[in-house]
Amino acid sequence: MSTSSSGVLVLLGAPLGNPEDASPRVASELARADVIAAEDTRRLQRLLGELGVTARATITSYFEGNEAGKTDSLIEQLYDGKRVAVITDGGMPSVSDPGYRLVRAAIDAGIEVTAAPGPSAVTTALALSGLPCDRFSFEGFAPRKEGERRRLFAALAEDRRTMVFFESPRRIADTLRAMAEAFGEDRAAALCRELTKTYEDVRRGGLGELAEGAQADPPRGEITLVIEGWSGPDPEDATPEALAAAVAALEAAGTDRKAAMKEVATRFGVPRREVYNALINTTG
Known part of the structure; x- marks a missing residue:
């Protein structure tokens, strides 16, 4: 729960490249923020120009190299009632970009955190x-x-x-x-x-x-x-009956037992010992 006198931390989803992907809300938040913490202030200035936004905010750099040192200062400004916007070079802050440390500190301090969602790589x-x-x-x-x-x-x-x-x-x-x-x-x-x-x-x-x-x-x-994720066999399918049946089918097609056991072990993703035990337990 946020404190009544504190400000608001706003995470802004920045365009990955094409400025037309910026939402109207992102432009609105940039215009109304008291403080903008930007990963690259030069890129921010270019985006403001592309969006036709005149920012009244104090602009400060906030990147991986100074994130730890600047977080406390931003929290203090939030305590003072400031609306602090965080924007990175592209995508959402915190996602492999600066922002997580500040979000965590704001939550711990009881400060409201919200987001203007946007593009994501x-x-x-x-x-x-x-x-x-x-x-x-x-x-x-x-x-x-x-x-x-x-x-x-x-x-x-x-x-x-x-x-x-x-x-x-x-x-x-x-x-x-x-x-x-x-x-x-x-x-x-x-x-x-x-x-x-x-x-x-x-x-x-x-x-x-x-x-x-x-x-x-x-x-x-x-x-x-x-x-792509792994598409191998599900271990739950490797029942003793299924393993033994697979070996039997290969043997019936002319494959010798040793080669059949090896192929079935590979197909089901189990050790050959498990195939051997399945044969012993199902055929006696």
Whole structure:
């Protein structure tokens, strides 16, 4: 619950590139704010000009490098009854952008927090990818260190949800190669770059193909990756009866038992010992 004398913290969804994507409410909030905390003040000034907005606010920079130091000052201004708007270079504050620290501090202080929602690179890329959108996870930027990145991808390899990542042009080729190794060369993916901008581009294909393309023709600009979730067998389907029946079907088709057991283990995603036990328990 907000205090009666405190101000309001407003999170503004900024255009990813095309200023026409800014909502009328975003323009209205920029015009009425007492303080605007902007990730890039020069980009903010350009957006104000494109929207035809004259801001009466005090404008201050608020980016990753000074976020910790400026949060207390912004909270004090909120306590004084100011309406503080937070805007990043594109998309919603807090989503892999500055804002979370201030939102958390405002909530803890009992200050009202609201948002003027707007464009999101995550959902825009997801919709453009052509991959399933019913369940997805947003993973942000992959770790820079190779070992940490490898461990993350190994943990996600059998996640059935579509995954969305951000990545920089400098690391995209290495990241795609690491993904191809962890998820498989043929795992479907979409590399979306410069969304809503003049040179918007969406590359679709298997991870191996996209990795080769990024190596030969490095993409530039802001990149959002969408990766298909794992579509392997559901462990619940690997009943002893199903495993034994699958082995029997392969043997009937001429496959020897050892090769059949190996193929069934791979198909159902279970250890070969489990297939062996299923045969023992069902056939005696």
